[in-house]
Amino acid sequence: MTKWRLMSLSAIVVLLASILTGCFGGAKKESSNSDDPAANSDIDDPARVIRTIEILTRPQSSAPDEYETANIIAEAMRQLGLSVELKVSPWEQLSDIVWYQRDQWDMTGWQMAARPERLDPDEFTYNLFHSANAEDGYNFVGYQNKELDSIIEKQRVTLDKDERQKLIFEAQKIVAQDVPYFFNVHPTLNYVYNNEVFEEQSIVDMAGLGIKNFWTFINAEPKGSQKDFILNSSDTIQAVNPLYISGSVDSWITELIWDRLMRVGEDGLPKPWAAEKVEWLSDTEVKITLRPGMKWHDGKPVTPEDVKFSFEAPMSGEVPMYKPFVEIIKNIEIVDDKTLIFTLNAPWAAFETASLAKINIIPKHIWEPIINDLKNKPENAESYQEKVPVGSGPFKFANWKMSEEIVLEANKEHFAAPKVDRWIARIIPNMEAALGMIQNGEINFLATYTGDAQLLKQKVDASPNLAMVSSVDIGFRFFAPNLRRAPFDDVAFRRAIASAIDRDMLVAVVWKGFAVPGDSVISPALEFWKNPQLDYPSGGIEEAKRILKDAGYQWDKNGRLLYPEGKTEQLGK
Amino acid sequence: MHKKWKFMISKVLQMIFTLWAIATILFFLFRLMPGNPLAAYIDPTFTKEQQEILLQQFGLDKPLWQQYFIYFGNLLQGELGNSFFFKEPVIKIIWNVLPNTIYLMLSSLIIAYVIGTLGGVILAWKRGTKTETVGIVLTLFTRSAPQFWVGMVVLAIFSFKLNWFPSAGASPAGIVYDSEIEKLLSPQFYKHLLLPSLTLAVYLLGLPLLLMRSNMMDVMNEAYVDMARMRGLKEWRIMLKYAARNAALPVITAMAVGIGYAIGGNVVIETVFSWPGLGRLLVDAVTSSDYPLAQGAFILIAAVMVFMNLVADLLYSLLDPRVSVRR
Numbered sequence: 001m002t003k004w005r006l007m008s009l010s011a012i013v014v015l016l017a018s019i020l021t022g023c024f025g026g027a028k029k030e031s032s033n034s035d036d037p038a039a040n041s042d043i044d045d046p047a048r049v050i051r052t053i054e055i056l057t058r059p060q061s062s063a064p065d066e067y068e069t070a071n072i073i074a075e076a077m078r079q080l081g082l083s084v085e086l087k088v089s090p091w092e093q094l095s096d097i098v099w100y101q102r103d104q105w106d107m108t109g110w111q112m113a114a115r116p117e118r119l120d121p122d123e124f125t126y127n128l129f130h131s132a133n134a135e136d137g138y139n140f141v142g143y144q145n146k147e148l149d150s151i152i153e154k155q156r157v158t159l160d161k162d163e164r165q166k167l168i169f170e171a172q173k174i175v176a177q178d179v180p181y182f183f184n185v186h187p188t189l190n191y192v193y194n195n196e197v198f199e200e201q202s203i204v205d206m207a208g209l210g211i212k213n214f215w216t217f218i219n220a221e222p223k224g225s226q227k228d229f230i231l232n233s234s235d236t237i238q239a240v241n242p243l244y245i246s247g248s249v250d251s252w253i254t255e256l257i258w259d260r261l262m263r264v265g266e267d268g269l270p271k272p273w274a275a276e277k278v279e280w281l282s283d284t285e286v287k288i289t290l291r292p293g294m295k296w297h298d299g300k301p302v303t304p305e306d307v308k309f310s311f312e313a314p315m316s317g318e319v320p321m322y323k324p325f326v327e328i329i330k331n332i333e334i335v336d337d338k339t340l341i342f343t344l345n346a347p348w349a350a351f352e353t354a355s356l357a358k359i360n361i362i363p364k365h366i367w368e369p370i371i372n373d374l375k376n377k378p379e380n381a382e383s384y385q386e387k388v389p390v391g392s393g394p395f396k397f398a399n400w401k402m403s404e405e406i407v408l409e410a411n412k413e414h415f416a417a418p419k420v421d422r423w424i425a426r427i428i429p430n431m432e433a434a435l436g437m438i439q440n441g442e443i444n445f446l447a448t449y450t451g452d453a454q455l456l457k458q459k460v461d462a463s464p465n466l467a468m469v470s471s472v473d474i475g476f477r478f479f480a481p482n483l484r485r486a487p488f489d490d491v492a493f494r495r496a497i498a499s500a501i502d503r504d505m506l507v508a509v510v511w512k513g514f515a516v517p518g519d520s521v522i523s524p525a526l527e528f529w530k531n532p533q534l535d536y537p538s539g540g541i542e543e544a545k546r547i548l549k550d551a552g553y554q555w556d557k558n559g560r561l562l563y564p565e566g567k568t569e570q571l572g573k
Numbered sequence: 574m575h576k577k578w579k580f581m582i583s584k585v586l587q588m589i590f591t592l593w594a595i596a597t598i599l600f601f602l603f604r605l606m607p608g609n610p611l612a613a614y615i616d617p618t619f620t621k622e623q624q625e626i627l628l629q630q631f632g633l634d635k636p637l638w639q640q641y642f643i644y645f646g647n648l649l650q651g652e653l654g655n656s657f658f659f660k661e662p663v664i665k666i667i668w669n670v671l672p673n674t675i676y677l678m679l680s681s682l683i684i685a686y687v688i689g690t691l692g693g694v695i696l697a698w699k700r701g702t703k704t705e706t707v708g709i710v711l712t713l714f715t716r717s718a719p720q721f722w723v724g725m726v727v728l729a730i731f732s733f734k735l736n737w738f739p740s741a742g743a744s745p746a747g748i749v750y751d752s753e754i755e756k757l758l759s760p761q762f763y764k765h766l767l768l769p770s771l772t773l774a775v776y777l778l779g780l781p782l783l784l785m786r787s788n789m790m791d792v793m794n795e796a797y798v799d800m801a802r803m804r805g806l807k808e809w810r811i812m813l814k815y816a817a818r819n820a821a822l823p824v825i826t827a828m829a830v831g832i833g834y835a836i837g838g839n840v841v842i843e844t845v846f847s848w849p850g851l852g853r854l855l856v857d858a859v860t861s862s863d864y865p866l867a868q869g870a871f872i873l874i875a876a877v878m879v880f881m882n883l884v885a886d887l888l889y890s891l892l893d894p895r896v897s898v899r900r
Binding site: 090092093096228230236238239378379382383384385398399401402403404405407422424426427428429430432433436437439440442443 | 659666670725728733740747749844854861
């Protein structure tokens with residue numbers, strides 16, 4: 001009996017202690033600073049109180065960095081007197097709201113991924129910020145700046161590199177001042193490979209893309225008995241279709257099965273590939289000499305007719321995703337059995353990277369009847385899946401087990417034949433298992449890893465057969481304000497929020513040092529195009545409050561942020 | 574005999590009615606969703622003209638009762654539409670992963686039910702002893718341990734530490750089997766199958782074990798068991814030949830129902846072991862709003878469940894004639 005009495009007594013004491021701690025404990029509130037513009041206010045004006053801002057973010061389980069960043073940003077905003085809530089949503093729903101309900105959201109997490117085509121600054125500047133793309137294109141924040149528009153349009157047609165650099169620098173300066181994006185970081189891309197399977201020198205590190213790139217795939221040289229390149233993907237393969245941009249792992253596969261006239265090289269600049277020579281005859285005319293001896297995987301030869309067809313197919317209406325990259329082509333003339341002349345409507349500085357290095361060369365004898373047939377149907381070429389995809393690239397399609405793996409075989413007749421026998425992508429949704437697999441050899445290249453980079457480094461250091469290569473991404477992470485909705489339509493407000501976000505802390509806390517702070521859509525990995533001197537707000541909470549005060553914002557007696565006098569909240573609580 | 578047939582036929586008719594009811598509910602469910610009901614049938618990334626054409630093709634501009642007939646006609650022909658995500662026929666996509674799901678399901682259920690049934694017999698036999706206490710605690714532990722945790726522990730030990738088994742997929746990297754039979758005859762396949770099916774079996778065996786145990790305890794009090802004892806038969810003979818046979822009936826039918834549940838619900842095991850099955854496919858379809866695929870998988874799972882319920886009913890009536898004869 002005494003034993004029970006003692007136990008229940010202790011339980012009650014513990015319970016009381018917890019309740020008391022809960023009520024009176026916790027961090028002490030900082031004493032008001034008389035320099036703090038938010039302190040000592042006696043304003044009471046409920047109509048001017050800024051509504052609760054909703055920040056969209058992906059869930060913690062699937063995008064831990066975005067979720068953590070959202071929390072940090074929300075907290076910073078609260079210190080400015082704003083009421084902030086997170087709205088967690090899976091990717092599909094989040095992108096649906098941001099894309100198709102453009103006036104319904106306040107702020108969202110987002111990211112731009114590294115793709116070879118994005119090594120030219122045109123894609124990020126034009127697609128993201130030109131006002132033409134605000135209604136239904138990539139300029140989903142709704143940024144409208146006529147001065148920037150004309151600079152963007154000018155750089156597109158400026159063929160002199162140094163002149164163009166000046167314009168890109170100017171564009172970045174305007175963006176850093178106007179803050180249409182709250183930049184976060186450029187993560188480092190951390191890839192691991194098995195250096196007992198592959199020669200170290202044969203692994204290619206590409207600026208802004210890391211070692212997971214086309215050049216590594218065709219160049220990797222097997223040292224021992226393992227002759228296959230086996231890597232992991234966490235997403236299912238959606239389609240293997242040269243006329244469809246369907247996903248990141250799908251694009252690795254498309255790059256290997258189909259050739260392009262040019263390819264973005266290791267240095268980030270386009271170089272001839274399926275074309276032996278690319279000669280500009282004038283600002284708008286380019287002569288392409290096709291490489292001789294190229295054959296389709298079904299044995300037939302690659303002809304200039306195939307090339308002409310490949311660039312004209314996206315204009316047929318059945319290939320919507322590639323249309324923007326060929327619209328500028330006025331005419332394609334076949335001069336002889338290995339030469340073509342492309343004539344453009346207007347000069348385009350990024351043409352080589354954005355078009356010649358992007359359009360897949362497809363066999364006319366296979367796709368022409370398919371596309372003609374699709375013209376009578378509601379579906380388009382994105383819905384068509386070849387049973388055995390046929391390209392002319394360095395790897396041939398061998399086998400595809402949906403949800404499990406895809407196997408490509410080396411095309412030994414290719415002019416740049418791979419050194420490995422096969423390229424195999426295993427679908428591994430379990431990230432921890434993928435880590436185990438690179439260690440025990442079930443895969444020999446860790447291509448997808450969204451876990452803790454620090455842990456990865458520790459594992460790699462502890463394993464003699466693993467090597468990790470980290471490179472700064474050309475992609476970047478950011479949070480996007482909706483410029484259509486007050487208070488985000490006010491540049492002072494945006495500059496204040498940007499100032500309040502501590503990007504160095506994000507690098508240290510969220511990314512454990514495996515990132516660099518970002519202040520531009522152009523990554524430091526693109527040394528030639530990155531403007532190193534940008535005036536992006538970074539003074540911290542104090543600076544943020546000063547910016548707000550100078551713009552006329554005030555705080556009420558409860559510390560809540562108010563619109564400047566004369567302006568009230570129109571968008572509901 | 575006549576009564577038995579009547580019983581069976583009435584059960585089959587009940588199954589057909591249930592299937593019809595489910596299909597009808599599904600029909601209305603997708604049309605009563607908030608937002609654009611057509612979003613379930615028309616890929617939102619199509620242009621307006623394409624959507625108009627599809628609307629007519631699917632008869633979505635016709636009155637509801639006509640749509641219902643078209644829907645049923647399609648269903649009976651196995652026409653489930655095209656997946657929004659893969660752009661290929663839903664039937665084809667499900668067919669791709671269905672064999673893998675069936676292998677995992679059958680192997681784990683068989684292991685679970687064999688071990689579970691025997692375990693139930695032993696625990697009932699050893700009633701009141703320490704063996705029983707330990708056994709019950711262990712069983713409750715296996716039943717309540719999260720599958721992903723058990724799976725990760727199993728992977729960590731048997732796959733990554735000991736390197737005895739591969740950790741992902743249904744076959745080794747790069748293997749191409751000429752036929753399904755070749756795959757089933759290859760020892761590599763079983764190496765891949767063992768860990769996931771054992772992990773799933775560990776979770777599943779709780780049900781047959783406890784069910785068997787409680788049935789055994791009922792049966793052990795019956796008169797004929799006392800009679801067998803009085804006749805001097807060995808204890809294990811009594812347990813297995815007399816008691817277990819009768820106690821096993823509900824367990825057999827539970828297994829049939831278990832098949833119905835297992836066909837689409839193993840997404841956790843499939844994710845941990847990267848097993849290419851229907852569970853993962855269904856969850857991916859739901860999160861990416863791929864309605865045709867989600868609907869197709871849903872119909873398949875419902876059909877299997879209903880069918881297995883019928884099998885359970887019929888099986889029970891065959892094993893225990895009293896059920897079909899009683900009114």
